[in-house]
Amino acid sequence: MVELGWRVHLIAEEFPDDAQDIPDEAWIAYGLEHGWHPLCKDGRIKTRAHERQPLVDEAGVLFYLDNQQLPIAEMVRRIHAAQDEIYRAATRKGPAAYAIGADGLRLTWS
Template identity: 55%
Template sequence: MAEGLRAHGWTVHRIGEFFPDDGQDVPDEVWITYGLERSWVPLSKDGRIKTRDLEIRPVLEREAVLFHLDNQQLPTTVMIERLVARRDAIHRAVAHGGPAAYAVRRDRVERTWP
């Protein structure tokens, strides 16, 4: 997915580029904190992340914004299309500030937390 978004002009930082073993053993709160410390906006395929206190805490503490797809079973091409189509709404949500989590849905970006 990262390369597809990059092809559309997005700046994408994959956790696997910064952590060993493609980031497979890195807890969510660690990579989220790592990204937020660099002013990156986290994107997760897993919407449940917002319901886990330990994982959402860095977003809360930094008054940041996190995005997640509403369906992690989508084909990669559909995920990319959905994110690209909602780019302006994503930028508006980031500008609005947090703490907040948003689902990127087929037809909209919707705040899902808090």
């Protein structure tokens, strides 16, 4: 992603053990408080009120891949192909969650 011009903040650089022992709402809040737009593979986050709460509190936008089983190269391709849509969604503010799929970005929660 960095090679394609994206600014990336890895969760592993901020939390030990890739944040495995950190509740999702904590790392989401941390990212939003730093002005970042979280990107994850777990779309179920949008279905859990306590995990969505940081998006509400910070008018944040969360992006997630709609398929957790994709090879890394396909994940990167989909994210990069949706770059313009992602930038537009991020500037609209939230709270919102968007799925990144084969056909681009899709609003799934707001």
